[in-house]
Amino acid sequence: MQIATHATQPIDGQKPGTSGLRKKTRVFMQPHYLENFVQSVFDGIGGVTGKTLVVGGDGRYFNDRAVQVILRMAAANGAAKVVVGQDGLLSTPAASNVIRKRATDGGIILSASHNPGGPDEDFGIKFNTPNGGPAPEEVTERIFVATTALTEYKILESTDIQLDTLGETSLGAMTVEVIDAVADYAALMADLFDFDAIRALFASGFTMRFDAMHAVTGPYAKAILEDTLGAPVGTVMNGVPSPTFGGGHPDPNPVWAHDLMDIMMADNAPHFGAASDGDGDRNMILGRGTYVTPSDSLALLAAKAHLAPGYADGLAGVARSMPTSAAVDRVAEALGIECFETPTGWKFFGSLLDAGRATLCGEESAGTGSNHVREKDGLWAVLLWLNILAATKQSVAELLKFHWAQYGRNYYSRHDYEGVDAGQAADMMAALRDKLPELPGQTISGITVTAADEFAYTDPVDGSVSSGQGLRILFEGGSRIVLRLSGTGTVGATLRVYLESYEPDPDRQSQDPQQALGPVISAAQALANITHYTGRNVPDVRT
């Protein structure tokens, strides 16, 4: 087999965003596009000579082709070994686990996560460092710099490598090991949770529905929930991964997981419902007739995690992304543990987890996870909920109600304006940024601003600084508006408006969130002139 060195030139815009490089699939399929980026990843991490990498993806369209290219490029660049999930599949948390468990030099995950898949939809690629976590900004910056100076890439000329059979094969001088995508991950979950108690719960007639949204978690959920924990066959719906996710958005929120929502809001609903996203790192939690916001889920899990064997010693600390509601802050205060507020994106939790400062982390975008891996983990969150339900014998609705009665309720909603004009969105943010200094003391829609700033973060462990992480306006009584532009979209700009208010009175904790947030929603409109800049009267998605 020959190593071919292809001359190439830098391609514009290969800059990783919130979670890796995401583009239209057809962009990735252009000549040299994928190869350029993969070579830049290798160059950006100091080469891969003698290294061992993990590769896998969420099974979306082009996953199979991209894996073959990465294997041949790794071989040509002198890697010793690549560990790859069977058929090129690995959920993001499972990949994180394999990277850590085998003490490898990192991994490449192919996914555009919750974005739809297909030839006309989205594809993505991200590099995870040896701790199993998303590359921090310093590393993604080095990769980006490499993309801007690239002159050639190396690839081994070979036929496709068979990825459907477990075991080791050679590719040139490199070893390819095909592993069961589920086994190591399932073993880790069995270590963390009381599987006997969850088994007993299902045996007692407890029912649930897990919507894998035609994405990568189907095989994981079937193996764990149905085959191991005894949930009836059919508990997992949409459980066969499809390259186009059945034509939907594999985004576990009430809008895109509406089939599951309908089931859970019906009279004879199962006791528990959950969904996960394209690459298996997000989760949506539902009870009978009850939707749990991700921010509330994080807070409740923090309050009850000690009920699971893996967290019986309690939590060292918790961390949430800045736009996530302050519900978990109240739990941390009651527990007397540290609570960190980080920029959006899982990469910012890594140093806190590595340093043992945080045990649980979460984001309002349906991401929850812990120190068991270095990614958010959808199925993990579902199993922790199941463990808590088994231990408390309470329903999801009861758990939430008692939680709010104890800590107060943080009403929360995110309004997304998708695919808006990028220039207009930037203008809107600039205009609001200019206004921030004069806002404190002003009363808007009946609520008074106490502080307004642009969020910047200094990592308490490594001292790295990240600025420009979202505009936030705080009001008296714990209400808050945050605005930021998405770093995962592939068309125009997506504006995210995060809305929050705090209600300590149990008699006022069962309002409709959109109603409870009314003053905050009108204040956001008034302050940012959203309709003017986006041309929309209403958001595209409300979660």
Ligand code: VG1
């Ligand atoms: C979104 C979410 C963020 C999440 C990121 C990756 O980013 O808001 O919380 O970490 O997606 O999630 P943005 O920049 O579009 O707001 V996933 O499941 O892609 O890996």
Ligand code: CO
């Ligand atoms: Co994801």
